Amino acid sequence: MDPETSPAGPDREHPEDAGLLGLVFLTRVIEPGDETGGRWVRERGAAEVVRRLREGARALPGVSAKRWAGLCARAAVADPRRDLAVARAAGVRFVAPGTAEWPGQLDDLGDARPLGLWVRGGPSLRMWALRSVAVVGARACTEYGAHMATTLAAGLAERGWVVVSGGAYGVDGAAHRGALGAGGATAAVLACGVDRPYPPGHTGLINRIAEQGLVVGELPPGDHPTPSRFILRNRVIAALTRGTVVVEAAYRSGSLVTARAAQRLGRHTMGVPGPATSALSAGVHELLRGDAVLVGDAAEVVELVGDMGELSPERRGPVLPTDLLESRTRHVLAALPARGTVTATEAARRAQTTGDDAIARLYELRALGYVERHGDGWKLTRQAMISVRGGRGPC
Template identity: 80%
Template sequence: MNATRAPDRELLARVLLSRVIEPGDEAGGRWLREFGAVEVARRLLKGSPRLAGVSGKRWAGLCARAARAEPERDLVAAGEAGVRFVRPGDTEWPAQLDDLGDARPTGLWVRGRPGLRIWALRSVAVVGARACTRYGAHMAGVLASGLAERGWVVVSGGAYGVDGAAHRGALAAGGATVAVLACGVDRPYPRGHTELITRIAQQGLVVGELPPGDHPTPSRFIVRNRVIAALTRGTVVVEAAHRSGSLVTARAAQRLGRHTMGVPGPATSALSAGVHELLRGEAVLVGDAAEVVELVGDMGELAPDRRGPVLPRDLLEPDARQVLAALPARGAATPDEVARDARTTADDAIAKLYELQSLGYVERHGEGWKLTRQALISAREGRERC
C-alpha cells in the first residue's frame, strides 16, 4: 500500500473483510471469488441480500461485525506499527497461496522490510512440538541454521518449543526467517516470545491474516497452519505427538503437493510418534539441512553421500583382502591352508602374504603366517561397521 495515496475501494473492502470473515472460511472465499471484495463488503454493511452458504443467524453475526469494522482506522494503526496489508494481485503477494482455493487468505498483514513474495519463493517450514525435548530443540535449531546458511528462508509459527528454536537457529546464522502468527502482527504471541518476535520483525518478517490488535484462538492456530504449508516449498516436522498441530501443517502440505519431511526420534518417545506416523506414509526422513535442500531445492542441490569411514583394509586389492580373510583369528596357518581357504594357488597366496607383510597386516612364524595386532583391530572395526 502506498501511504501517500488514499486507499482504493477494493483495499478498504479487503481490510474490512479481514476483520469480518474468519481465516480459512471457504464460504467467504467463495463469495470473494464470485462477487469480488467490494460487493461482498457492500452486502455485509447493508445487511442484504444475504449471500448463500450461511444461516440467517450467522449472516446476522457477520453483518454486525462488518458494522463495527473501521478499515481506515486499521490501516492507520497498521502504518504506525510498521505493518502493511498485502492482498491478492499485489506485487508482493505470494502466488503459491492461491493454491488454497477458497481457503486463500483475504489478505496478509506484514511486518518487516523484506518482500514477502521473494522470500517465500525459497522457503521451508520447520514446525513441531511446543513442549519439545532438548533433542527436538537442538535438531530444529541445527536444521534452521543449516538452511539459512544455504540461503533458504525458515518459516514457522513463532510458538514455544520447535518453532522458537527454528527461528533462533536461522537468526543465529544471520539468515532469514518468517513468523506466521494466529493474531494481529502488532501484538506478539505468546507473550514470552515478545523479544524474539520483535527481533524477527527487525531482521525478517512477521505475517498474519488478522488485523491489528486481534487476539488468537485455538481454531485460529489450526487454520493458520495452512498458510505456513502453502507459503513454503516443503514442511519439516521435528517432534510431534499424535494430536500435534504441526501434523495439520504437514497434512496441508501433502494436500497442496508440497514436500513433507520428518526428523525421526526414539521409537519409545510419544513426542516422536506423530512424526513416525508421517514417515510411514508419504513423508521423507531427513536428518540435516543438506537432505532437506536436496528434496526441495533445484536440480543439482544434492546432499553428500553418506558413507562410513574408509578403513585401511578397504584399500587392499580384492585378491589381497581374500588372502587376509583366510587367515585365522588366532594362531598361524601355512601357505597351503591359506591358499585353500582363499581359493587360490599356493604361489599366489605366498605372494599376497609377503605383500600383506610389507603393509603390516601379517607376520611370518616359522612355516606359518599369522595376523598382526593391526590386522585384528582392522577386522574388528570392519565387523562393527557391518
C-alpha cells in the same frame, strides 16, 4: 484520496482504495480459511460482499441465518480505516492478493486463500517466499528436537533459504533462533494480529524477527489467537513454502496439520526421525511411513526442495586402510583367524584361491604390516587386529 482518512465507506472510494478497504474490512469480519466467504469474494467481488454485509438484510448463500447475523454484527463495528491507521503506526502493511508483493503460491489454497496478509518487516514477502522452507514441530519438544530444529534452520539459512515457522514455543522458536543465529532470514506466521506478539514469552524473539525478517498474519491489528486460528494458520505456512520439515510431533500435534496441508498442496513433506520409543516422534514416524521423506540435515532438505544440482554429499562410513587392498588380497587377510596361526594351504582353502596365490598375497600383507610368519604358520599382527576388527578383537 487517502483511504485512511476519507469519510466515505469502502464502496464509495476510488476503485483501488475501495478494493483495499474492502479486503481490510473483510479480514475483520470473515474468519481465516472460511471457504464460503472466499467463494463470495471470488464470485461477487469484495465490494459486493462488503455492501451486503453492511446492509445485513439478505443473506448471501451458504450460511445459516444465525451465522449471517453474527457476520453482520461483526461488520457493524468493523472500521478498516482505523485498522490501517493502527497498522501503519506499528510498522505493519497490508498485502492484498494480486499486488506486487503477494506470493502467488498462496492462490493454491483456492477459496481458503487469505483475503490478504498483514506484514511486519522490511523484506518483500513474495521474494522471500520463493526460496523458503517451513520447519515446524512440537511445542514441548525434547533437547534433541530443539537441537535438530536449530541446526537444520541454521544450515538452511547458511545456504540462502528462508526459514518459516509459527513463532511458538519449542521447535518453532528453536528454528527461528537457529536462522537468526546464522545471520540468515526467517519469517514467523502468527495466528493473531502481528502487532501483538504471541506467545507473550516470545515477544522479544518476534520483535527481533520483525527487525531482521518478517512477521506475517491474516488477522487485523489487535486480534487475539484462538485454537481454531492456530490450526488454520498452518495452511498458510504450508502454502507459502516449498516444503515442510517436521522435527518432533506426537500423533495429535498441530504440526502434522501443516505437513498434511503441504501434501495436499503438492509441496515436499519431510520428517526428522527420533527414538522409536518417543511419543514426541510418533507422529513424525507415521508421516515417514507414508509419503514424507526422511531427512537428517539441511543438505538433505535442500536436495529435495532446491534446484537441480543442489545435491547433498554422498554419505559413507570411514575409509579403513584395508579398504585400499585389492579384493583378493582382502579375502586372504580375512582367512586368517583372530587368534592362532594357519598354514598358507589352509589360508588358500579358506580364501578359495591357489596355494601360490595365497603365499604371494601373504607376503604382500607381511610387507604392509598386516601379518607375521611363524614357521609354516601365518597370523594377524596387532596392527591388523585394529584395522580389520576396529580394535574390538574377535567378532
